[in-house]
Amino acid sequence: MRFEQLQARAKKAWQEVVSPQIPLIRMGMATCGRAAGGQELLQAFQEELAKNKIQAQFSEVGCLGLCYAEPMAEIILPGRPGVLFAKLTPAKMKKIGEDYLVHGKIVGDSALAVMGPARNGTPAFTDLPMVKGQQRTALRNCGIIDPTNLDHYLAHDGYVGLKRALSLSPDEVIAEVKTSGLRGRGGAGFPTGQKWEFCRKATGTPKYLICNADEGDPGAFMDRSVLESDPHSVLEGMALAAYAIGAEHGYIYCRAEYPLALERLDLAIRQATEHNLLGDNILGSGFNLHLKIKMGAGAFVCGEETALMASIEGRRGMPRTRPPFPANQGLFGKPTTINNVETLANLPPILAKGGAWYAGFGTEKSKGTKTFALAGKVDRTGLIEVPMGITLKEIVFDIGGGSPIGKKIKAVQTGGPSGGCIPAELFDLPVDYERLAAVGSIMGSGGMVVLDENTCMVDVARYFLEFTKNESCGKCAPCRLGTRQMHEILTDICAGRGRPGDIELLEEIGAAVRKGSLCALGGTAPNPVLTTIQHYRHEYEQHIQDQRCFAGVCKALITYSINAETCNGCRVCATNCPQQAISGEKKKPHVIDTALCIKCGICYEMCKFDAVVRQ
Amino acid sequence: MSKKAKKDPFASRGRKARPSQMRPKVDPSLRALLEKYPAERSNLIPLLQVVQDQHGWLTEDSMAAIAEYLHVPSSIVYGVATFYAQFYMTPQGKHRVKVCQGTACHVRGSQAIMDQLSSKLGIPPGGTTSDLLFSLERVACFGSCALAPVMVLDGKVHGRVTIKKAEKIVEGVK
Numbered sequence A: 001m002r003f004e005q006l007q008a009r010a011k012k013a014w015q016e017v018v019s020p021q022i023p024l025i026r027m028g029m030a031t032c033g034r035a036a037g038g039q040e041l042l043q044a045f046q047e048e049l050a051k052n053k054i055q056a057q058f059s060e061v062g063c064l065g066l067c068y069a070e071p072m073a074e075i076i077l078p079g080r081p082g083v084l085f086a087k088l089t090p091a092k093m094k095k096i097g098e099d100y101l102v103h104g105k106i107v108g109d110s111a112l113a114v115m116g117p118a119r120n121g122t123p124a125f126t127d128l129p130m131v132k133g134q135q136r137t138a139l140r141n142c143g144i145i146d147p148t149n150l151d152h153y154l155a156h157d158g159y160v161g162l163k164r165a166l167s168l169s170p171d172e173v174i175a176e177v178k179t180s181g182l183r184g185r186g187g188a189g190f191p192t193g194q195k196w197e198f199c200r201k202a203t204g205t206p207k208y209l210i211c212n213a214d215e216g217d218p219g220a221f222m223d224r225s226v227l228e229s230d231p232h233s234v235l236e237g238m239a240l241a242a243y244a245i246g247a248e249h250g251y252i253y254c255r256a257e258y259p260l261a262l263e264r265l266d267l268a269i270r271q272a273t274e275h276n277l278l279g280d281n282i283l284g285s286g287f288n289l290h291l292k293i294k295m296g297a298g299a300f301v302c303g304e305e306t307a308l309m310a311s312i313e314g315r316r317g318m319p320r321t322r323p324p325f326p327a328n329q330g331l332f333g334k335p336t337t338i339n340n341v342e343t344l345a346n347l348p349p350i351l352a353k354g355g356a357w358y359a360g361f362g363t364e365k366s367k368g369t370k371t372f373a374l375a376g377k378v379d380r381t382g383l384i385e386v387p388m389g390i391t392l393k394e395i396v397f398d399i400g401g402g403s404p405i406g407k408k409i410k411a412v413q414t415g416g417p418s419g420g421c422i423p424a425e426l427f428d429l430p431v432d433y434e435r436l437a438a439v440g441s442i443m444g445s446g447g448m449v450v451l452d453e454n455t456c457m458v459d460v461a462r463y464f465l466e467f468t469k470n471e472s473c474g475k476c477a478p479c480r481l482g483t484r485q486m487h488e489i490l491t492d493i494c495a496g497r498g499r500p501g502d503i504e505l506l507e508e509i510g511a512a513v514r515k516g517s518l519c520a521l522g523g524t525a526p527n528p529v530l531t532t533i534q535h536y537r538h539e540y541e542q543h544i545q546d547q548r549c550f551a552g553v554c555k556a557l558i559t560y561s562i563n564a565e566t567c568n569g570c571r572v573c574a575t576n577c578p579q580q581a582i583s584g585e586k587k588k589p590h591v592i593d594t595a596l597c598i599k600c601g602i603c604y605e606m607c608k609f610d611a612v613v614r615q
Numbered sequence B: 001m002s003k004k005a006k007k008d009p010f011a012s013r014g015r016k017a018r019p020s021q022m023r024p025k026v027d028p029s030l031r032a033l034l035e036k037y038p039a040e041r042s043n044l045i046p047l048l049q050v051v052q053d054q055h056g057w058l059t060e061d062s063m064a065a066i067a068e069y070l071h072v073p074s075s076i077v078y079g080v081a082t083f084y085a086q087f088y089m090t091p092q093g094k095h096r097v098k099v100c101q102g103t104a105c106h107v108r109g110s111q112a113i114m115d116q117l118s119s120k121l122g123i124p125p126g127g128t129t130s131d132l133l134f135s136l137e138r139v140a141c142f143g144s145c146a147l148a149p150v151m152v153l154d155g156k157v158h159g160r161v162t163i164k165k166a167e168k169i170v171e172g173v174k
């Protein structure tokens, strides 16, 4: 089939989605949707409809980014725009089936949004606070199309960028990407066009292209969502990159913790090959590209490019010194380009619409849009994509909705184990590569974990050092020994064994580890400690000198008790205490036996009368 | 020194190593599995993965068979297998409980969930119950951070977990 014929077929297929003959129910079935119970819900609903002989068809979509509202379903009735129903439960789903599916009525505020203009008090999707400030480029199709359906991708300008690129020379493609100003989204932010040029100019064959889908930063899930929700955009991006650098073989290195992403990639590669969008003589251009999936085996350091290549070669995933750079001597000693998933997913629209279009978003040095994974203590958790230069305040409060339980937001952690904590006082900061670095953090891959007043910053630093200590590959001493020492000191401080001078010692070791480590894992490992000392030194001092953790996190430094004045003896805490440490008669003040208490904090969470005191 | 260098890498794990010529013949089903992959070094990790997939963990014999198949020393296979967190050198439980300890889950109280499951099952994180029914594992992020805290039981992801819910999930398979 010629490309134009494919497009025509795709257009028809998509038409059946937007204006179906019988009601169409589209369930969010990315990992979040499944984790929230989407599959069970769908099954129960299908049975219910069958029982009542209601005709409907079902399909899956990926991640719309409003993960907090999962399980979610969009229902499209013939001749109407789709309506999005959120936070579904079996009971809610059943009621919607009667009200909307049968009678076409949206009852009360059961619907979250209309996928079209607002109607009868239900807002338009694009006006939702979480969606309003967004500019979705890499995520353009996520949650909109069925990721297992190639036609859906094609109907959204899929492979148009590739078609155009194949009519240009590789150098022209590189020039277009340079114009876009796109920088690597995997963390380091190196200009993509320039990276390709190095590899294009390198001598040696064959050349390799690698897609880095290792996404090891705990708290980040942008790449997972793209892979699960729109795998073809990554494949098309790979084809563009491979064409530009002159590679005919590519690898996708994907972490094993993402089984659904692996499954979707596998299917997408087969579909693309079948339709001559991958494989030999792509779209009749004479360009060939063969892709292979490599599954990771659980090592954070394998996200680092040289370690990743060692892992593909079947060795221990340990980084090596650069130069030689991968562009000259990479996989199997051959010229190699390695790009992140999100970087690749940005490429098809850049090639389809032109680099200048993309460069129209963002700031002077950071062009375009960036995805962020909003998680932690924020109301609307999920995945967003915004123009660079938007402030942290807009992200955390306007888009994220601030604290879900009215607590004070204290900071936001960006860049994962390589990044740092940015205090709320600095939330007017526009987000781009340079400005995040200026306050001691980094953009990283886009993980953004919101912290509130009940988060202890010393504990956060300890947490990250435990992570890097475990993940250090052990090749170089500053990282291997330094992270261990820092972790021990932080553990001591959290356990009430802090000593005067510990803060200075942490700063000293941190500086040495930063300077002396071979790869960026060690080189950036001290960041979480150093930024928290910089902005929250008083919390460290409170832990060490006053033996207090005011956030109420460090168990050794807190005790739980019940305020006899406010306790009304409802017994909720007593029945929920896993240690049976709480006693008292019904309707009389209760007491906690501190000898039995394991400080799990359940009573504190459960008491509706704020009678449990944590000190 | 030369004596030391020849020492079987498995010996350090406290078991008597068998000289390689006395190794029992490679199990035919294992051999068939290996032969699905070209005998190339870059297939070492995929081979370890399929073998573990079949048997649940990596035995000394299966690692030795892989070494023989790829014509590399056992020390290489053992070195690679021990580098990656995914590979197990001991039998694992029938049911695998994994609790996320990623950042988003950590700040939303995943440690308390891990502590409770650990005391309920009577094993530390990384441990396996003596009846081989449960293994408990810590994982750094499943990518479902928006629904933190997260746990996974036998491949099924559960979001917005509480201590109570976690206990229920585990009891569900008991």
Ligand SMILES: Cc1cc2nc3c(=O)[nH]c(=O)nc-3n(C[C@H](O)[C@H](O)[C@H](O)COP(=O)(O)O)c2cc1C
Binding pocket: A183, A184, A185, A186, A187, A188, A189, A190, A192, A212, A213, A214, A215, A216, A217, A300, A301, A302, A303, A304, A305, A306, A338, A339, A340, A341, A343, A344, A445, A519, A520, A521
């Ligand atoms: C310890 C460490 C872990 C990394 N993990 C990842 C990762 O999970 N995904 C990723 O794309 N890049 C990761 N990187 C960055 C890669 O080394 C590399 O810069 C990136 O994949 C290049 O692609 P880009 O130019 O498209 O960003 C990591 C780097 C280090 C030092």
Ligand code: SF4
Binding pocket: A301, A318, A319, A471, A472, A473, A474, A475, A476, A477, A479, A480, A517, A518, A519, A520, A521, A522, A523
């Ligand atoms: S800095 Fe750490 S992770 Fe990187 S090579 Fe050195 S020991 Fe390995």
Ligand code: SF4
Binding pocket: A562, A566, A567, A568, A569, A570, A571, A572, A573, A574, A589, A590, A606, A607, A608, A609, A610, A611, A612
């Ligand atoms: S839950 Fe609160 S009010 Fe109820 S018995 Fe416990 S401390 Fe008292």
Ligand code: FES
Binding pocket: A028, A029, A030, A031, A032, A033, A062, A063, A064, A065, A066, A067, A068, A070, A143, A382, A383
């Ligand atoms: S996974 Fe469903 S919206 Fe994110």
Ligand code: FES
Binding pocket: A218, A219, A220, B100, B101, B102, B103, B104, B105, B106, B140, B141, B142, B143, B144, B145, B146, B148, B149, B150
């Ligand atoms: S931090 Fe737990 S799923 Fe990501």
